[in-house]
Amino acid sequence: MSWHTKPSATTRVPKSTTPFVTAAHAARWTTEILPKYAVKHGALMPILHEVQHEHRHIPLQAMVEIAAFLEIHPSQVFDTVSFYEEFHTEKVGKCVIGVCQSIACEVCNHKEILDRVRTRLGIEPHETTADGKFTLLTMECLGSCDTAPVALFGETLHENLTVAKLDALLDEAVANVSGSH
């Protein structure tokens, strides 16, 4: 992930008429998530995961609403969202493919894997296909250097990749994503 300087002081939060944190969310989080943590803001990570999963990104308005729920400043939520690679502020595709580009994968020809995904999907890293089905990411070490090259398809890690293996995974992902709503 690269660093971006953002005009935070003047950023306007686009408003949606539908809240991201509904009364139902707040009630369930209060009974199911908050009791697991000694302090209220300890629940930030599981809540962010849930919102990311539900909306395929965490918009600014959601961060403001989550902050209000947890009684913390919105900047604390933004700091957390921007720190972790798995959270996105822009909507990602139904299937997110993350190709590891760190050293072990790099020496095991990760470029061949990355180029194959780029060619098959017609997108560059950190882009989403026009139909909203796929997002391609390059990622730092995924913790499986001994089985390089590796890539994530959603939350599933695929190891010892070859172009043939990748093609089969892409075929399967295309079929799955096309069949989902």
Ligand code: FES
């Ligand atoms: S460098 Fe790719 S998994 Fe560690």
